[in-house]
Amino acid sequence: xxxxxxxxxxxxxxxxxxxxxxxxxxxxxxxxxxxxxxxxxxxxxxxxxxxxxxxxxxxxxxxxxxxxxxxxxxxxxxxxxxxxxxxxxxxxxxxxxxxxxxxxxxxxxxxxxxxxxxxxxxxxxxxxxxxxxxxxxxxxxxxxxxxxxxxxxxxxxxxxxxxxxxxxxxxxxxxxxxxxxxxxxxxxxxxxxxxxxxxxxxxxxxxxxxxxxxxxxxxxxxxxxxxxxxxxxxxxxxxxxxxxxxxxx
Ligand code: 13P
Numbered sequence: 001x002x003x004x005x006x007x008x009x010x011x012x013x014x015x016x017x018x019x020x021x022x023x024x025x026x027x028x029x030x031x032x033x034x035x036x037x038x039x040x041x042x043x044x045x046x047x048x049x050x051x052x053x054x055x056x057x058x059x060x061x062x063x064x065x066x067x068x069x070x071x072x073x074x075x076x077x078x079x080x081x082x083x084x085x086x087x088x089x090x091x092x093x094x095x096x097x098x099x100x101x102x103x104x105x106x107x108x109x110x111x112x113x114x115x116x117x118x119x120x121x122x123x124x125x126x127x128x129x130x131x132x133x134x135x136x137x138x139x140x141x142x143x144x145x146x147x148x149x150x151x152x153x154x155x156x157x158x159x160x161x162x163x164x165x166x167x168x169x170x171x172x173x174x175x176x177x178x179x180x181x182x183x184x185x186x187x188x189x190x191x192x193x194x195x196x197x198x199x200x201x202x203x204x205x206x207x208x209x210x211x212x213x214x215x216x217x218x219x220x221x222x223x224x225x226x227x228x229x230x231x232x233x234x235x236x237x238x239x240x241x242x243x244x245x246x247x248x249x
Contacts, residue, residue, distance in 0.1 A: 002206045004222075005162060005229035006246045007038035007123060008236025009063060009091060009210075019045040023052045025239035031057070033249035035229055039236065040091055043077055050086035061089040061123070064097060067107070067114040079118035089121040091231075093149065095168045105148030112149055116157055123162045123231065124150065125210070130169035138167070139188050146192060155201055163189060163207045164231045170211025172233060179220045179227075182209045186226035215244035222248050 014022060019041050031037065038059045041049045049060045066076035082090060092111050097103045108124075115122050126145035128138040142165065150161065165185050170177050177185070186207045194202035209221055210231030221227055229249075235241040 002204055002228050004033070004035040004249050005038065005206055005208060006035045006232065006242075007040065007061065007091075007164075007208065007229070008232050008242055009040045009094070010042065010236060011063070011096070011233060012042060013237055014041060014045065016045055016048060019049060020052065022237065022239060023049060023058075026058060026242065027053075027056055029239055029243035029246075031243065032247045035246050035249050037246055038089065046082070046087055047085040059089060060087060061091065062087045063091050063094070065090050065092070065111065065115065067110040069114075079114055079120055083118060083120070087120075089123065090115050091123045091125060091164075093125040093145070095125065095127055095166055095171060099168075105145060108149040109152065112153070116153070116160055119160075121160045121162065123164050123208070125164040125166050125231065127166040127168050127171075127211070133167065133169065138185070142185065142189065143192055146189065151196060155197055158193075158197065158201055158205055161205060163205060164210050165189060165207060166210035166231060172212070174212050176212040176214075176217055176221070177209070179217075179224050182221055182227055183224035186224070190226055213245060215241050215248070218245040218248035 038061045040061045040063045053060055062082050065079050065082055066073055069078055069080055093108045112122060126142055128141040132138050132141045167177050189207055190202045206228040207226060208229045208231045209227050213230040213232050214235050232245055235245060
């Protein structure tokens with residue numbers, strides 16, 4: 001059975017005291033939906049966030065990791081380090097990592113393998129640019145991003161994978177994919193999974209939508225049959241807005 005998930009990607013926002021305040025505000029909110037709730041603070045605040053949510057059902061997750069276990073990789077963080085501060089889930093392949101830090105499908109495949117080797121769950125992000133959509137290449141682009149980074153995996157590995165479709169043109173722009181555009185792409189992704197791994201697996205993988213999800217559009221997007229939740233940027237920095245989205249199921 002696939003799960004509904006709402007994950008807040010805080011990106012490079014919130015230093016320690018802001019993290020404390022936001023978590024304390026989040027803990028005051030009431031959850032009325034069945035969605036799993038996750039937050040992804042920056043690396044320096046993961047341990048604090050983990051401690052602060054010990055008595056709560058918010059899961060603290062990471063925004064990125066390196067593929068090596070340890071070694072001479074100045075400035076990087078490994079799966080082992082994440083696990084040692086309680087993190088069990090990592091976001092990989094975010095379009096900002098792909099665009100600003102040159103993360104390629106090949107590199108992401110290595111990160112995926114490293115996360116799985118460490119028994120971590122992965123929220124794997126992908127999505128097309130505006131030019132791809134305008135030239136009607138969006139499905140091809142998404143298909144190749146997924147295939148190149150994930151299709152070397154066994155069926156059982158997909159138990160650890162959550163997919164997140166985030167069209168680049170909708171991230172931080174206030175422009176959302178329409179619920180129909182999101183549904184069409186999610187159905188395409190599921191069909192792509194089914195073609196290689198079979199229907200049972202395709203129907204068991206949660207597919208999140210990300211890109212300007214807000215309290216006023218979440219319900220319509222989440223009502224689509226192949227949309228299992230959201231990866232939320234800007235609106236996850238406000239506790240009330242974030243829980244309005246969590247409760248939109
Ligand atoms: P916004 O919700 O700010 O558009 O960001 C989406 C995103 O990139 C989540 O990973």
